[in-house]
Amino acid sequence: xxxxxxxALFRRVVAEIRRDRPSLALLFIAxxxxxxxxxxxxxxxxxxxVDAVVVNAMGAPGGQIESALRTALEANGGSVREVADxxxxxxxxxxxxxxxxxxxxxxxxxxxxxxxxxxxxxxxxDANQLAAVQRALLGTFAGASGVPLPRIEHDTLFGTPxxxxxxxxxxxxxxFFTYFFVYLLxxxxxxxxxxxxxxxxxxxxxxxRGEIVIGYTLGFVLxxxxxxxxxxxxxxxxxxxxxxxxxxxxxxxxxxATAGSPxxxxxxxxxxxxxxxxxxIFLSTFARTELQIIQFIPLVLVPQFLLSGVLFPVSSLxxxxxxxxxxxxxxxxxxxxxxxxxxxxxLSVPELQVDLLVLxxxxxxxxxxxxxxxxxxxx
Amino acid sequence: xxxxxxxxxxxxxxxLTKQFGDLRAVDDISFDLAASRIYGxxxxxxxxxxxxxxxxxxLAQPSxxxxxxxxxxxxxxxxxxxxxYMTQSDGIYPALSVWxxxxxxxxxxxxxxxxxxxxxxxIVQLADRAHSISGTLSGGQRRRLSLACALxxxxxxxxxxxxxxxxxxxxxxxxxxxxxxxxxxxxxxxxSSHVMDEADRCDELxxxxxxxxxxxxxxxxxxxxxxxxxxxxxFLRLGESTAANR
Numbered sequence: 217x218x219x220x221x222x223x224a225l226f227r228r229v230v231a232e233i234r235r236d237r238p239s240l241a242l243l244f245i246a247x248x249x250x251x252x253x254x255x256x257x258x259x260x261x262x263x264x265x266v267d268a269v270v271v272n273a274m275g276a277p278g279g280q281i282e283s284a285l286r287t288a289l290e291a292n293g294g295s296v297r298e299v300a301d302x303x304x305x306x307x308x309x310x311x312x313x314x315x316x317x318x319x320x321x322x323x324x325x326x327x328x329x330x331x332x333x334x335x336x337x338x339x340x341x342d343a344n345q346l347a348a349v350q351r352a353l354l355g356t357f358a359g360a361s362g363v364p365l366p367r368i369e370h371d372t373l374f375g376t377p378x379x380x381x382x383x384x385x386x387x388x389x390x391x392f393f394t395y396f397f398v399y400l401l402x403x404x405x406x407x408x409x410x411x412x413x414x415x416x417x418x419x420x421x422x423x424x425r426g427e428i429v430i431g432y433t434l435g436f437v438l439x440x441x442x443x444x445x446x447x448x449x450x451x452x453x454x455x456x457x458x459x460x461x462x463x464x465x466x467x468x469x470x471x472x473a474t475a476g477s478p479x480x481x482x483x484x485x486x487x488x489x490x491x492x493x494x495x496x497i498f499l500s501t502f503a504r505t506e507l508q509i510i511q512f513i514p515l516v517l518v519p520q521f522l523l524s525g526v527l528f529p530v531s532s533l534x535x536x537x538x539x540x541x542x543x544x545x546x547x548x549x550x551x552x553x554x555x556x557x558x559x560x561x562x563l564s565v566p567e568l569q570v571d572l573l574v575l576x577x578x579x580x581x582x583x584x585x586x587x588x589x590x591x592x593x594x595x
Numbered sequence: 596x597x598x599x600x601x602x603x604x605x606x607x608x609x610x611l612t613k614q615f616g617d618l619r620a621v622d623d624i625s626f627d628l629a630a631s632r633i634y635g636x637x638x639x640x641x642x643x644x645x646x647x648x649x650x651x652x653x654l655a656q657p658s659x660x661x662x663x664x665x666x667x668x669x670x671x672x673x674x675x676x677x678x679x680y681m682t683q684s685d686g687i688y689p690a691l692s693v694w695x696x697x698x699x700x701x702x703x704x705x706x707x708x709x710x711x712x713x714x715x716x717x718i719v720q721l722a723d724r725a726h727s728i729s730g731t732l733s734g735g736q737r738r739r740l741s742l743a744c745a746l747x748x749x750x751x752x753x754x755x756x757x758x759x760x761x762x763x764x765x766x767x768x769x770x771x772x773x774x775x776x777x778x779x780x781x782x783x784x785x786x787s788s789h790v791m792d793e794a795d796r797c798d799e800l801x802x803x804x805x806x807x808x809x810x811x812x813x814x815x816x817x818x819x820x821x822x823x824x825x826x827x828x829x830f831l832r833l834g835e836s837t838a839a840n841r
Contacts, residue, residue, distance in 0.1 A: 413684030417744070420652050420680040421703035422672050 238508050246514035253522055260534040264341070266294040266348045269305045269314040274328070278320040281356055285318065288352035309335055309373045315531075316345045318353075327364040336372025337554045339384035341529030346370055374559035375475055386451050386472040387553030388526040390481070391488055393447065395546055396517055398440045398489045402432065402496025403509040410500060415590070425587040433493045433583065440489035441482075448478055448485075475560030480568075484552035487575035491545050494582030501589040520546040525554075545578045603666055605630040605752055605783035606651060610660030613646050613806075620646040622806035623660070628785070628799075630751070633778050635797030636787040637830065643806035644787040645683060648754045651785070652680050664752055676704055679750035683757045685737045687744060689730030693721055696729055697743050704748035715747040718773055735766045742770070746777065753777065755786045759793060771796045791827045804834045 233240060266289050272278035286296035297314070299305050305317035317333040332349050334342035350368055357365050375383075409415045418428065454471030474481065496509075499516065503509045523533065523540055524547035533541060541547055552571030555561035561568040604627035613621040620643045628634050636644045649655040651662045653670025667674040687696045697712045716722045719739035724732065729740060738758065746753060755774070759767045771793070774784050778798075786797065794800050795814045802810040802817070810817050810833045814826060821829035 412689075413682050413686035414688060416654065416684075417680065417682050417686035417700070418703060420654055420675060420678070420682075421700065422675045422705060423703050424672065 236505070238502075238504070239511060242508070242511040242515070246511065250514050250518050253519060257522060257528055257533060257537070260536075261528065261532045262534060264315070264344055264348075264529075264531045265289075265292060266345055266352075267313070267315045268294065268296045268349065269299045269308045269317050270296055271299060271302050271305050271317065271319045273322045274320040275323060277323065281320060281353070284356035285349075285352050288355055289348070292348070294348075305333065306373055309333065316349055318349060328366045329369055330366045331369045331371050333371045333373060336374040336376075337551070337558050338525060338529050338531070339558075341525075341531045342370075342372065344529060344532055380472070382451075382470060382472045383558070384554075385526075386470065387481075387557045388524070388550045390444070390447055390451055390485060391546055391549040391553050392521060392524075392526055394440060394444055394485050394489055395492045395520070395549070396513075397443065398436060398492035399496045399499075399517065400509070400513075401439070402436050402493045403500050403503070403512070404496075404506050405436075406432065406497045406500040407503055407506060407509055411504070419590070425590045428590055429494065429497060429583050429587045432497060433490060436493045436496075437486065437489055440492075441486065444482055444485045444489070448481060452478055472557070474557045476556035476562065480562065481553055481556045484549055484556065484568075484572065484575070487572055487579060488545065488549040490579035491575060491582055494579060494586040497586035498582055498589055520544045523547065524550050526550060545575060548574045548578075602629070604628055604663075605665060606785065607663040608647075608651065608660070609662070611647070611650055611657055611662055612659035613643075613650055613655060614658040620806050621650060621657075624806075624808055625660070626801070626808065626811065628783060630783045631778055631781050632798040633774055633784045633786060633796070635794050635800045636785060636803055637789065637791065637794055637800055638787075638803035639789055642803045644789075644803050645756055646806075647803065648680075648756050648785065648787060652678055652754055654680075676748065677750050677752060679745040679748065679753040681741050681745035681753070681755045681758050683760070685741045687729050687737060687740055690728065692726050692728055693732070693740055693743075694725040696740060697747050700744040701747045704750075706748045711747050711749065715743040718746065718776075719743045720769070735762045738762050738766070738770075742773070746782075751782060753782050753784045755784065757787055757789070759788065759790065767793070791830065794826050802830055802833060804830075809833050 233243075268285065268289060270278075270282045270285065272282055274281070282296060282298060289296055297308075299308060299317075302317070302319060305314070305319065308314040309317055315335070319331040319333065321328050321330065330353060332346055334345050336342060353366065353368060409418075449469070451470045451472050452474055453469035455468045457466050457468060459465040495516070499512050500509065503512070519540075522528065523537060524530070524544045526546070530538075530541055530547065548571040552568055552575070555565060555568045555571065559565070563569065563572075606626075606628040608624050608626050611621055611624045612619065622643075624647065636647065638644055646655065650657050651664060651669065653662070653672075653675065656670070662669045664671075664674055665677055688699070691699065693716065694712065697715050698709070701707075701712055701715075713722065716725055719742050721736065721739050721743060724736065729737065732740065738761070742755070742758060745755070759770055762770070774786065774796075778784055786793075788794075797814070799813055800811065800817055801808045810820060810829075812820065817829050817833070818824055818826065821832045823829050823832060
């Protein structure tokens with residue numbers, strides 16, 4: 217082993233990275249930013265305030281429970297309001313005027329069964345709400361001697377409560393991975409177009425910037441369509457393969473239940489993918505190497521991963537972060553997919569309409585700025 | 596042959612200037628270039644040849660002055676259908692086949708059908724490699740493919756930026772054969788090069804140094820002007836006298 221050669225190699229590597237300023241900045245800044253954001257979410261993430269509506273069919277004892285529940289929830293910034301019946305409670309949930317409904321049953325013998333109804337789209341967010349109500353209710357009953365502890369039954373306005381963790385995670389996963397791979401593929405391809413001299417050459421033809429962006433979008437969306445079709449088939453499907461010889465029986469596919477149309481889920485992901493293509497083209501302007509395209513991931517994709525309800529319920533994110541959640545395209549895709557998967561939403565559902573419109577708007581916005589980055593005056 | 600002509604020039608530059616920060620890459624260049632001739636832009640690396648070509652093709656916006664190609668002020672997107680541009684880098688898609696590359700650029704220029712593609716490949720003698728993946732071609736074959744992509748739409752004006760750089764002498768001779776045939780068929784060709792021994796293949800030369808045209812004329816006229824039989828010496832002498840006069 218030659219110290220001369222080793223020294224030369226070492227110096228070459230250091231000099232090369234030292235002169236790649238963007239890589240250097242991202243190398244040091246990106247991990248600090250990402251771990252800082254993650255720590256902030258975990259430390260400042262709030263037990264969400266519970267705004268409950270109570271349907272009291274229990275009479276006077278129910279009034280005491282409601283009062284105790286109010287004391288407990290208001291102590292944590294929540295509220296309790298009584299409504300006439302379950303229909304009114306459902307409407308309050310639907311109108312986002314309550315995060316949870318508590319139905320106190322008519323008095324009968326034995327332990328009462330209290331139904332706690334949550335919205336049902338974000339199951340991990342719902343679990344936080346449910347836990348807060350459970351704590352408050354059990355505290356109430358534990359304080360009253362001689363009263364049998366109630367059974368608490370969880371119900372959801374949309375979908376059904378599921379023990380399958382994938383029911384909550386699958387829509388987010390489908391959205392995120394499509395976004396991730398389409399961005400990466402487009403970013404790297406377009407960077408090659410810029411650095412390989414073909415864009416320069418292309419701009420010396422009558423091709424317009426709009427044609428380039430739309431042509432790229434069509435090309436990449438074709439593969440995004442195939443990717444999403446395979447991913448949705450894998451996530452939603454479950455094919456049982458019988459035992460063959462020494463091989464035991466097994467099943468292919470994740471078998472996640474969906475209440476809505478897979479085609480509608482497909483549409484949501486497609487809109488997301490359209491935005492990802494343009495994002496890739498746009499960000500390729502700021503990269504000189506493929507490594508730099510990859511280095512944008514912690515700055516562009518990881519925050520979306522953390523702030524779009526993929527890992528953490530949006531409702532539990534710190535207040536200061538909430539405005540950023542509203543500008544994350546992935547947030548609308550994850551919500552749209554949950555509307556379809558869990559709620560079984562169709563195109564008449566306003567929330568899904570909003571999600572699709574925002575995703576379309578994001579795609580058009582990035583397509584416009586991407587086309588502005590393709591100038592005849594290329595380097 | 597004289598460059599002066601009563602007919603409209605194929606290419607015109609009027610006070611063309613391009614400034615990059617403190618650097619004046621193209622410095623107040625004016626000329627008229629007649630049709631069906633081969634013009635050589637000669638000068639060392641960094642002298643402004645590529646920037647000048649990019650201004651003439653409309654790929655760069657001038658800081659001052661203007662350019663016209665075939666009587667149309669540049670930049671003009673529509674006029675690009677009548678201009679061919681072979682970039683200094685190959686500018687081809689390595690994952691596509693030879694045929695697919697040429698067909699793609701044909702479509703980009705608005706050319707339909709397979710005949711123009713076939714003819715372009717015949718001109719650069721790559722028809723037998725039509726289905727080869729471009730990334731597997733030799734350096735010389737890639738340059739030929741690059742040329743085919745630039746002339747598939749049969750443009751009346753062709754800009755070739757260092758077309759013969761890095762290719763062997765035999766292929767260089769072939770390339771100049773193509774250029775001569777194209778010019779004979781009415782194409783106006785502007786070839787940039789820093790190789791002086793290619794100069795005599797051009798009908799007319801423009802020596803470019805520090806963003807300026809320091810001499811223009813046939814090879815013989817420039818030799819005579821510089822008082823030397825060697826073009827390389829002529830370039831150096833003319834460069835020195837220009838620097839002294841500035």
